[in-house]
Amino acid sequence: YLFMLKILLAVPKTIWFNFRYLxxxxxxxxxxxxxxxxxxxxxxxxxxxxxFAAIRIGFHEVPIMDPKSKTVVNGYGSIIFKGTAHIGKGTKIHVQDGATLTLGDNFSISASSQINCYKSISFGRDIQFSWDCLVMDSDTHNIYDERGKRVNDDREIVFGNKIWIGCRCTILKGSIIPNGCVIGACSCVSGKNFEENSIIAGVPAKSLKKIGSWKL
Incomplete structure (x- = not known):
């Protein structure tokens, strides 16, 4: 009953959004x-x-989250969906003016995570996020050297295909994550020296073990 009520309440905003932007x-x-x-x-x-309903925003919930949490999407730049996606309740997405966020086919982020895109963040297909994750390609504040030159430029983040990100992970600017990886819970990922088809974990994260595959 509650699910059907949520669907009915979603109809006006859904119709307006599709005809406004597509x-x-x-x-x-x-x-x-x-x-x-x-x-x-x-x-x-x-x-x-x-x-129909290939992209669902704000419907999926997890038991641990605040039931009053809202999904917020601020897209001042470009958001590209390359197939199906579901963005869970409580997720916050910010795309800065001039930046591009690209979500590949079968993108899934469960709930209460954040994506802050100031330059470019791109996801391949078959991406599975757990909850309370943070992805950011910027420090959001500028740092300068003694001569006034900025030393912390924004750097793009690239995810390959079929990647599972465990709960409470942080993915920082400049990260390149290859195909077939699993990122362990509470890891802090920075850099690009990771192996395909591996378990990536730790602070800072490293490729710890090769795997054959993982199941969605």
């Missing part, structure tokens, strides 16, 4: 569904799918 021929399929408690403000959004 081409008419795509909007009539309602590929993007937005839960009623979401706060969304975007400048440019693109999705490659015409499938």
């Amino acid at each position: 081409p008419f021929i795509q909007a009539i399929h309602l590929p993007i569904w937005i839960a009623p408690n979401c706060k969304i403000k975007v400048k440019k959004i693109k999705c490659t799918t015409y499938k």
Whole structure:
């Protein structure tokens, strides 16, 4: 009953959003569904799918989260969906003006995580986030040397395909994560010296063990 009520309450915002931001021929399929408690403000959004409800924002919940938590998407730059996606309740996404956030097919972020994109963050296909994670390609504040030159430029983050990110992980600017990896809970990832098909864990994170695969 509660789920059906949530769907019904989502209809007005969902219809408005699709016809406001997508081409008419795509909007009539309602590929993007937005839960009623979401706060969304975007400048440019693109999705490659015409499938009904392929992208769901703010519906998924986890037991540990605050039930009053809201999903917030501030997209002053560009957000690109390259297939299906679900963005869990309580997730916060910020895309700075001039930046690009790209979400590959079958993107999933469970709840209460944050993505702060100031330059470029791109995800491949089959990405699975747990809760309370942070991804940021910027320090958000500038640091200068003695001559006034900035020393902490923003740097893009690139995720390969089929990556599982455990709970409470932090992914910092300049990180490149290869295909087939699992990132252990509470890890801090920075850099690009990681092996494909490996368990990445620790502070700072390292590739600890090769794996064959993992199951979605």
